[in-house]
Amino acid sequence: MLRQRQARLATIILVAVIALGVALLAGCSSNASSTTTTKSGPTALGGLTAAKSALATTSPDAKLLVVETAQAVEPTGTPVWAYIFGSPSTDKIFVVYLANGQSMGSQENGTAGLSAAEWAKVPGTDEWKIDSDVAYKNALAASGAKGTPAAYMMGFITYKAASDTSTIEPMVWNVQFDPGTSGATDKVVTVDAKTGKAAIGK
Numbered sequence: 001m002l003r004q005r006q007a008r009l010a011t012i013i014l015v016a017v018i019a020l021g022v023a024l025l026a027g028c029s030s031n032a033s034s035t036t037t038t039k040s041g042p043t044a045l046g047g048l049t050a051a052k053s054a055l056a057t058t059s060p061d062a063k064l065l066v067v068e069t070a071q072a073v074e075p076t077g078t079p080v081w082a083y084i085f086g087s088p089s090t091d092k093i094f095v096v097y098l099a100n101g102q103s104m105g106s107q108e109n110g111t112a113g114l115s116a117a118e119w120a121k122v123p124g125t126d127e128w129k130i131d132s133d134v135a136y137k138n139a140l141a142a143s144g145a146k147g148t149p150a151a152y153m154m155g156f157i158t159y160k161a162a163s164d165t166s167t168i169e170p171m172v173w174n175v176q177f178d179p180g181t182s183g184a185t186d187k188v189v190t191v192d193a194k195t196g197k198a199a200i201g202k
Contacts, residue, residue: 044081044132047098048125051083054096054106059087062094063122065112068155070097072178075148079132082155086112088119114161122159127171128193135191139175142191142198143184150180156193174201 044067055062062085070082081098091111097104114122130138132154139154154175157168168174173191177184188201 042078042101044079045128046131047081047101047103048083050101050103051081051085051096051098054103055085055094058106059085059090059092059094061089062087063119064125064158065093065122066155066157069153072151072153074151077151081132084109086114086119086122088114088116088122091119118159118161123171125158128158130173130191130193130196132173134196135173135175135193138191138196138198139173139189140177140184142189142200143177143179145177145179145182145184147180147182149177149182149184151178152176 048064048067052062052064064083065086066082066084068082070080073079078100083096083098085094085096085106086092087094091114093109093112094106095109096106135154136152140149143149152175154173156173157170160166160168160170169190171193173193175189175191177186177189179186185200189198190201191198
């Protein structure tokens with residue numbers, strides 16, 4: 001059942017694939033190039049420092065490109081967060097997974113294919129104001145749910161290249177619910193990562 005939910009819900013968290021052509025693993029790699037014991041909260045923004053620390057040696061200039069749940073999250077589950085960073089100096093992509101606030105290290109995952117001019121436009125994370133817990137709450141309120149959805153996935157990109165023709169907007173959470181019997185919409189709910197404003201996608 002959960003595998004079917006993950007397959008269906010995975011269609012909206014294509015941010016890495018659509019925006020950057022990055023193929024994410026659904027689990028955690030045992031071939032991590034670095035590790036850290038830094039602990040942080042289970043929210044996406046709460047884990048950012050720990051995720052960055054995994055690249056402190058291998059890619060200290062890395063910029064955040066994508067953050068998303070690595071798999072569907074059930075109501076009683078704790079999200080495993082996947083952070084995709086890119087290095088402006090090497091154009092390399094790195095994925096860092098966080099489970100229970102602890103980094104499982106980083107792994108190189110191809111190149112971003114961004115020019116120097118594009119890398120200069122990739123913003124820092126100061127604009128990221130709305131954490132995952134608030135984004136989830138706002139998305140749920142906008143979804144029409146009367147109960148708790150069976151599962152959800154969420155994520156956002158920080159930068160969108162000019163050549164990207166997708167409808168995904170940067171710094172906007174994309175949240176999709178497996179409605180179950182909750183009555184939630186099965187459409188993507190967007191939540192602005194700067195303001196918290198939520199809307200149901202088309």
